[in-house]
Amino acid sequence: MAGRVLTIAQQKGGSGKTTLAINLSVHFAAQGQRVALLDTDPQGSLGRWFMTRRERTDGEAGLEFGTASAWGVSYECEKLRRDHDLVVIDTPPKIDADLRPALREANLVLIPVATSQVDLWAIDSLSDLMRREHRDALVVMNRVPPRARLTAEITRDIDASGLDRAAATLGNRVSYAEAMGRGLGAAELSRSGRAAQEVAALCEEVAARLD
Numbered sequence: 001m002a003g004r005v006l007t008i009a010q011q012k013g014g015s016g017k018t019t020l021a022i023n024l025s026v027h028f029a030a031q032g033q034r035v036a037l038l039d040t041d042p043q044g045s046l047g048r049w050f051m052t053r054r055e056r057t058d059g060e061a062g063l064e065f066g067t068a069s070a071w072g073v074s075y076e077c078e079k080l081r082r083d084h085d086l087v088v089i090d091t092p093p094k095i096d097a098d099l100r101p102a103l104r105e106a107n108l109v110l111i112p113v114a115t116s117q118v119d120l121w122a123i124d125s126l127s128d129l130m131r132r133e134h135r136d137a138l139v140v141m142n143r144v145p146p147r148a149r150l151t152a153e154i155t156r157d158i159d160a161s162g163l164d165r166a167a168a169t170l171g172n173r174v175s176y177a178e179a180m181g182r183g184l185g186a187a188e189l190s191r192s193g194r195a196a197q198e199v200a201a202l203c204e205e206v207a208a209r210l211d
Contacts, residue, residue, distance in 0.1 A: 026185030
């Protein structure tokens with residue numbers, strides 16, 4: 001059976017796409033799934049993380065990694081799906097024709113939204129594109145500060161938009177950035193930490209949507 005494809009997309013830069021890709025991939029791999037990462041962002045942050053991880057683990061990263069430009073996404077996905085349970089695609093911060101192949105391959109699209117109106121506004125054109133492509137999507141609240149009034153406002157606006165919102169959220173935690181710099185997922189820094197709990201809860205929702 002071919003693997004499932006999870007595409008992470010958002011028009012606005014700095015929304016946390018790569019953070020999501022890393023932490024979800026590490027979690028699912030730790031659960032025994034065969035996971036591949038596909039980086040389509042020319043900035044290459046995911047690739048730098050992966051190489052750091054390989055160096056840290058003497059080449060045993062526990063994940064497969066590939067890169068592709070827009071026209072090569074479908075071809076790379078076809079190859080990776082044959083041998084992996086899950087393919088996670090990290091996309092560049094733009095909404096244009098280059099994104100369509102990554103959306104078309106997706107069984108589920110995750111849209112990270114940091115707690116700001118700017119991030120929320122940025123999902124309008126993406127949601128239109130996903131509807132045209134008939135793709136299932138889930139908005140993920142990312143970098144959520146504790147006890148912020150704006151968080152409640154953003155949450156209400158997402159729900160009013162008609163897009164599905166994950167119940168699990170990722171907090172505004174240093175551990176995510178610290179782990180990324182070390183080639184790790186946040187749960188690998190502390191299995192009992194709040195970040196690990198957040199990622200596990202989100203992965204449970206994602207897995208349910210992919211089934």
